[in-house]
Amino acid sequence: MTDLTLSLCRPYKLKKSAMAVPSFDPTHAVRFDLPHGSVRAGGDSGERVLLVPTSALDDLVLSAPQEAVEALGRALGAAIGRRAASRLDPRSAPIDAFVTQLAGEAAIAGVGALSIERWGRALVVVVEDSPLSSALLAPLVAAAVEAASGKHVACALLSRDERTARVLLGSETGIARAREWIASGIPWGEALVKLHGGGV
Amino acid sequence: MSKTEKIAKLEALLARVVSRAGEPRRQPMAVTAAPAPVLAEEPAELDEVDAETIPPPPIALPRAPAMTETDVVMEVEVLQETAGDTVIGVATEDIVVAESLDSRERLVAAAPLPPAAIVAEAPSAELLDESPPELLAAVEEVEEAPLSSRRPVAPKPEERLADMAFGAEEPRPPRHTPPPESGRLPAAPTVEFDADVTGVREATPIVPRSRELVPEATHVELAPSDAVADLVGEAQRFAPGTFAALLDASLAL
Numbered sequence: 001m002t003d004l005t006l007s008l009c010r011p012y013k014l015k016k017s018a019m020a021v022p023s024f025d026p027t028h029a030v031r032f033d034l035p036h037g038s039v040r041a042g043g044d045s046g047e048r049v050l051l052v053p054t055s056a057l058d059d060l061v062l063s064a065p066q067e068a069v070e071a072l073g074r075a076l077g078a079a080i081g082r083r084a085a086s087r088l089d090p091r092s093a094p095i096d097a098f099v100t101q102l103a104g105e106a107a108i109a110g111v112g113a114l115s116i117e118r119w120g121r122a123l124v125v126v127v128e129d130s131p132l133s134s135a136l137l138a139p140l141v142a143a144a145v146e147a148a149s150g151k152h153v154a155c156a157l158l159s160r161d162e163r164t165a166r167v168l169l170g171s172e173t174g175i176a177r178a179r180e181w182i183a184s185g186i187p188w189g190e191a192l193v194k195l196h197g198g199g200v
Numbered sequence: 201m202s203k204t205e206k207i208a209k210l211e212a213l214l215a216r217v218v219s220r221a222g223e224p225r226r227q228p229m230a231v232t233a234a235p236a237p238v239l240a241e242e243p244a245e246l247d248e249v250d251a252e253t254i255p256p257p258p259i260a261l262p263r264a265p266a267m268t269e270t271d272v273v274m275e276v277e278v279l280q281e282t283a284g285d286t287v288i289g290v291a292t293e294d295i296v297v298a299e300s301l302d303s304r305e306r307l308v309a310a311a312p313l314p315p316a317a318i319v320a321e322a323p324s325a326e327l328l329d330e331s332p333p334e335l336l337a338a339v340e341e342v343e344e345a346p347l348s349s350r351r352p353v354a355p356k357p358e359e360r361l362a363d364m365a366f367g368a369e370e371p372r373p374p375r376h377t378p379p380p381e382s383g384r385l386p387a388a389p390t391v392e393f394d395a396d397v398t399g400v401r402e403a404t405p406i407v408p409r410s411r412e413l414v415p416e417a418t419h420v421e422l423a424p425s426d427a428v429a430d431l432v433g434e435a436q437r438f439a440p441g442t443f444a445a446l447l448d449a450s451l452a453l
Binding site for chain 2: 171
């Protein structure tokens with residue numbers, strides 16, 4: 001039986017990390033050009049962004065098809081991932097260092113407080129106090145990591161309550177199996193254990 | 201009657217008394233000139249059906265000669281004292297009742313007493329007038345004890361008057377005592393016992409000993425050991441160094 005404990009993943013949380021990791025520098029992360037009426041994220045050469053009320057996004061999620069909602073989420077997440085990768089290369093950066101930059105960019109975009117949990121080999125991204133719905137949040141997280149790493153990442157929403165949402169990142173096949181197990185009534189913890197196949 | 205005659209009679213009486221004093225005493229059976237019952241003279245009016253209840257015929261008593269004032273002598277109990285005057289009362293004549301008088305009816309209805317006799321038993325008005333007012337009030341205050349009461353019976357008014365006038369021999373206990381008051385109980389009277397008689401001895405007071413609190417320490421000597429921890433399972437062997445390595449491992453699931 002695989003023993004997956006949450007305590008082993010705490011060092012990778014931003015708020016609870018005790019290691020000396022490079023902090024996120026938010027200086028001039030967003031520039032408001034009032035004479036031109038534009039807002040740009042990522043400095044002068046950053047892409048133009050739009051401040052959108054969350055209620056408008058909720059209406060869109062309720063009215064638009066699932067593919068459209070997922071495409072919107074992926075677009076929002078890809079922008080966050082690219083800005084985080086511009087700060088730090090995830091391929092060479094330690095886990096906590098890159099997560100710090102990724103969480104900083106997510107916070108500037110207003111997505112919520114982002115952190116990761118490592119359940120064995122499984123990578124779970126935790127987002128707290130997010131104003132986005134689950135239909136937008138899960139593809140947003142997967143697209144952010146995908147854009148930062150350059151690898152195709154699939155996602156599955158493990159849990160969502162009033163404050164916390166957990167998103168499992170993995171391959172298309174692994175995420176498909178996990179969705180089936182959760183849909184059949186298996187708790188997401190056991191689904192993660194089964195996903196490992198008996199070994200960590 | 202002259203004095204000489206009286207003296208002669210008295211001397212005769214004295215001699216007679218002296219002679220009778222030497223004789224053995226007998227029950228006085230003499231009846232002094234009692235008047236005959238009134239009802240005895242009316243036997244015809246009785247019911248003749250019950251012959252046994254008919255009173256006997258009147259006794260024919262011998263007629264005594266007419267007695268003068270000096271001849272009437274009442275029978276008096278003789279009180280003889282060792283050294284004192286002797287009072288003598290002698291009847292002039294003894295009336296001997298015939299013992300052979302047989303009759304089953306001995307009871308004779310007595311004539312009702314005249315109201316004056318009953319009234320005479322009450323204290324006279326003069327006596328009441330002469331009594332001091334406080335004594336009269338004391339008499340009126342005497343109340344009779346109820347039948348169901350255990351209180352001592354009140355003394356007779358005469359005794360009470362005598363006690364108040366000349367003083368009682370000893371004060372009587374109060375008849376009515378107030379009920380005990382509620383509240384705290386009275387303290388027990390201090391009784392001193394005679395040690396030689398009762399065997400009660402005074403105990404010496406117990407003097408508390410001053411005790412010092414001394415800690416009793418129990419020291420445990422633990423030997424060092426390296427087999428304290430018992431690990432269940434094993435730590436994760438997977439420890440990615442970069443975020444990309446972690447992502448690759450998750451994508452490999």
